[in-house]
Amino acid sequence: xxxxxxxxxxxxxxxxxxxxxxxxxxxxxxxxxxxxxxxxxxxxxxxxxxxxxxxxxx
Amino acid sequence: xxxxxxxxxxxxxxxxxxxxxxxxxxxxxxxxxxxxxxxxxxxxxxxxxxxxxxxxxxxxxxxxxxxxxxxxxxxxxxxxxxxxxxxxxxxxxxxxxxxxxxxxxxxxxxxxxxxxxxxxxxxxxxxxxxxxxxxxxxxxxxxxxxxxxxxxxxxxxxxxxxxxxxxxxxxxxxxxxxxxxxxxxxxxxxxxxxxxxxxxxxxxxxxxxxxxxxxxxxxxxxxxxxxxxxxxxxxxxxxxxxxxxxxxxxxxxxxxxxxxxxxxxxxxxxxxxxxxxxxxxxxxxxxxxxxxxxxxxxxxxxxxxxxxxxxxxxxxxxxxxxxxxxxxxxxxxxxxxxxxxxxxxxxxxxxxxxxxxxxxxxxxxxxxxxxxxxxxxxxxxxxxxxxxxxxxxxxxxxxxxxxxxxxxxxxxxxxxxxxxxxxxxxxxxxxxxxxxxxxxxxxxxxxxxxxxxxxxxxxxxxxxxxxxxxxxxxxxxxxxxxxxxxxxxxxxxxxxxxxxxxxxxxxxxxxxxxxxxxxxxxxxxxxxxxxxxxxxxxxxxxxxxxxxxxxxxxxxxxxxxxxxxxxxxxxxxxxxxxxxxxxxxxxxxxxxxxxxxxxxxxxxxxxxxxxxxxxxxxxxxxxxxxxxxxxxxxxxxxxxxxxxxxxxxxxxxxxxxxxxxxxxxxxxxxxxxxxxxxxxxxxxxxxxxxxxxxxxxxxxxxxxxxxxxxxxxxxxxxxxxxxxxx
Numbered sequence: 001x002x003x004x005x006x007x008x009x010x011x012x013x014x015x016x017x018x019x020x021x022x023x024x025x026x027x028x029x030x031x032x033x034x035x036x037x038x039x040x041x042x043x044x045x046x047x048x049x050x051x052x053x054x055x056x057x058x
Numbered sequence: 059x060x061x062x063x064x065x066x067x068x069x070x071x072x073x074x075x076x077x078x079x080x081x082x083x084x085x086x087x088x089x090x091x092x093x094x095x096x097x098x099x100x101x102x103x104x105x106x107x108x109x110x111x112x113x114x115x116x117x118x119x120x121x122x123x124x125x126x127x128x129x130x131x132x133x134x135x136x137x138x139x140x141x142x143x144x145x146x147x148x149x150x151x152x153x154x155x156x157x158x159x160x161x162x163x164x165x166x167x168x169x170x171x172x173x174x175x176x177x178x179x180x181x182x183x184x185x186x187x188x189x190x191x192x193x194x195x196x197x198x199x200x201x202x203x204x205x206x207x208x209x210x211x212x213x214x215x216x217x218x219x220x221x222x223x224x225x226x227x228x229x230x231x232x233x234x235x236x237x238x239x240x241x242x243x244x245x246x247x248x249x250x251x252x253x254x255x256x257x258x259x260x261x262x263x264x265x266x267x268x269x270x271x272x273x274x275x276x277x278x279x280x281x282x283x284x285x286x287x288x289x290x291x292x293x294x295x296x297x298x299x300x301x302x303x304x305x306x307x308x309x310x311x312x313x314x315x316x317x318x319x320x321x322x323x324x325x326x327x328x329x330x331x332x333x334x335x336x337x338x339x340x341x342x343x344x345x346x347x348x349x350x351x352x353x354x355x356x357x358x359x360x361x362x363x364x365x366x367x368x369x370x371x372x373x374x375x376x377x378x379x380x381x382x383x384x385x386x387x388x389x390x391x392x393x394x395x396x397x398x399x400x401x402x403x404x405x406x407x408x409x410x411x412x413x414x415x416x417x418x419x420x421x422x423x424x425x426x427x428x429x430x431x432x433x434x435x436x437x438x439x440x441x442x443x444x445x446x447x448x449x450x451x452x453x454x455x456x457x458x459x460x461x462x463x464x465x466x467x468x469x470x471x472x473x474x475x476x477x478x479x480x481x482x483x484x485x486x487x488x489x490x491x492x493x494x495x496x497x498x499x500x501x502x503x504x505x506x507x508x509x510x511x512x513x514x515x516x517x518x519x520x521x522x523x524x525x526x527x528x529x530x531x532x533x534x535x536x537x538x539x540x541x542x543x544x545x546x547x548x549x550x551x552x553x554x555x556x557x558x559x560x561x562x563x564x565x566x567x568x569x570x571x572x573x574x575x576x577x578x579x580x581x582x583x584x585x586x587x588x589x590x591x592x593x594x595x596x597x598x599x600x601x602x603x604x605x606x607x608x609x610x611x612x613x614x615x616x617x618x619x620x621x622x623x624x625x626x627x628x629x630x631x632x633x634x635x636x637x638x639x640x641x642x643x644x645x646x647x648x649x650x651x652x653x654x655x656x657x658x659x660x661x662x663x664x665x666x667x668x669x670x671x672x673x674x675x676x677x678x679x680x681x682x683x684x685x686x687x688x689x690x691x692x693x694x695x696x697x698x699x700x701x702x703x704x705x706x707x708x709x710x711x712x713x714x715x716x717x718x719x720x721x722x723x724x725x726x727x728x729x730x731x732x733x734x735x736x737x738x739x740x741x742x743x744x745x746x747x748x749x750x751x752x753x754x755x756x757x758x759x760x761x762x763x764x765x766x767x768x769x770x771x772x773x774x775x776x777x778x779x780x781x782x783x784x
Contacts, residue, residue, distance in 0.1 A: 034301040034302045034305065035301065037220055037222055037223070037301055038291070038297035038298045038301040039297045040220075040222075041148070041222060041288070041291055041292070041297065041298075042291060042292070042295060042296075042297060045147065045150070045536045045538075046536075047534035047535055047536055048070060048535050048536060048537045049534060049535040
């Protein structure tokens with residue numbers, strides 16, 4: 001089972017990386033700004049050459 | 059949207075909707091084909107006569123066609139339709155290159171057409187969901203790369219800095235599928251349509267199911283979750299329930315999924331620690347999966363009344379619910395003791411169709427009904443017909459899944475039943491367990507027909523919708539400010555939040571995702587190359603030779619015929635270490651037995667019995683009669699007849715080349731054996747034919763394919779049986 005020497009460091013590194021990333025992101029207020037993207041999705045683009053702006057050159 | 063909107067001059071752009079239309083129509087077309095083939099093979103299991111004795115219409119060849127068409131043609135085109143539509147709008151940019159879009163579309167369709175033809179002709183690698191031969195594997199890589207360049211080019215040219223969660227799911231899909239496909243498909247060509255994988259036995263099994271499971275994960279799950287996060291809020295006109303949850307959903311899913319592959323190999327000859335690892339990560343998958351499902355369903359808060367009247371929401375809500383069911387059942391089936399009952403049975407078939415028909419199918423249909431009127435600038439022809447489609451499809455899935463549950467659990471229990479008074483198998487004849495479930499195969503086929511009838515309703519509806527669409531539609535012009543050139547320094551100044559920085563740097567994000575996926579993969583795959591760890595040393599006989607011998611040239615040819623006819627779609631070659639299995643088949647399978655198997659043929663389904671120990675179990679004549687007419691020796695058998703094996707000439711012209719390639723890959727053939735491959739195969743063929751003749755078969759079989767197949771079948775499982783000194 002010598003493969004465990006390959007596996008363990010990788011697994012620990014991954015776990016550690018995640019923990020650091022999570023703590024860092026939380027501390028830097030990443031999760032404060034997670035509302036607007038959900039709403040922005042619902043806004044439809046308005047074509048600039050649509051009926052309201054007829055005649056205008058795009 | 060405040061601090062990072064430091065932007066450049068306003069630019070105008072148009073969306074390429076023609077490409078989304080093309081992929082949408084391809085989805086519908088291939089969906090119809092995949093389901094027609096599905097209903098055909100479902101009926102073939104009910105009545106063997108429907109195989110018609112025609113090679114390309116036989117179950118073993120049509121089943122890979124069905125799975126490949128459903129996954130890569132139907133679901134694949136659906137993903138592309140949704141991605142091409144939503145990516146442009148989420149990024150406020152036209153696709154990077156119209157030429158690449160067109161190349162992607164026509165290239166993908168060409169691969170599907172050639173794939174369908176070659177699979178019918180029996181050109182197959184013999185690894186599930188990766189059956190297409192090497193020229194097509196290369197074509198897939200080229201087309202997928204074109205898609206990736208097109209997608210990331212669009213990402214770089216985008217006019218919206220924030221990457222909505224759907225885009226992340228698309229990125230993970232593109233990167234991971236590329237890696238999985240390339241790693242699993244590494245093989246050495248023998249001829250234009252035949253190749254041998256570089257991996258053998260247990261290593262091939264681990265790589266294949268790492269691929270196979272992640273094909274489910276990154277073709278049928280992550281891209282559809284991306285579509286869900288775009289089209290469900292759009293259709294409900296409600297923001298996603300929790301954007302935060304969607305981020306957690308994404309990261310946890312991509313990191314856990316890649317570890318779950320070994321749950322396809324529980325109780326096999328794979329080392330137990332790898333099995334346990336796969337099981338644990340599979341059970342963990344329940345959490346992110348259900349987080350995503352709940353996120354999807356709760357998006358409808360305040361809009362549930364509309365599910366009553368809107369068929370689009372019906373499809374999407376039912377689709378997400380099926381996702382929840384399938385991702386509950388997946389972890390359940392990954393628990394070793396549950397898997398012991400469910401594996402190799404129709405329970406798995408029920409599980410995958412809950413996912414494929416319910417989740418992928420219904421999300422696709424919901425998306426199509428939402429997209430079609432918008433793409434063709436008209437109203438849907440009939441909402442009532444779409445609703446009828448939903449109910450037909452839903453009823454079809456219920457019939458399909460419930461019949462296959464009953465069938466799977468019935469057969470699983472019969473296989474393991476042991477009479478407590480005698481200690482013998484309660485149903486020693488495998489055929490007893492088959493005959494019992496045949497009626498359920500007809501219930502399943504009926505469910506399939508219902509689902510298919512729903513799809514025909516959709517085709518009619520779409521036809522009439524498109525027929526009344528305006529003939530000429532001008533591409534509308536949109537305007538948005540361009541983003542300033544993205545440099546990491548500028549972004550750090552603009553926004554110190556790290557996740558936002560990640561989103562702003564698509565290439566960095568891509569690289570990080572790739573590394574994460576690769577690390578997970580390496581941990582599981584690299585160990586398998588340490589052969590002495592994985593495969594116990596090839597046992598040594600009293601006489602001093604190695605117990606496991608390479609196949610003779612004729613046996614290898616027979617094995618290639620076994621692979622060509624798709625025998626692995628119904629027969630496993632893996633006896634699990636349980637009392638019932640060893641009583642039924644013989645000693646349990648060990649890793650070293652398949653060290654020369656390219657591809658491995660452990661199988662995943664036992665519509666017929668396991669064949670790992672079939673060598674020497676029956677006389678040659680039994681196999682001859684069985685292949686010609688299975689019912690002549692096994693009354694009640696549902697196996698198709700293979701008359702062409704007795705008719706077709708045995709082609710050994712490639713034998714020398716085959717042995718030489720095997721020798722390159724490390725199989726201990728001597729140079730003399732390689733040089734004499736064809737004559738020695740002819741000699742063995744004459745011996746088999748002579749034995750057959752003595753037993754009562756017709757003369758002249760030494761030139762027919764059947765002798766090679768019999769030579770292979772009679773070899774299976776024999777090496778370990780002969781005296782081993784350890």
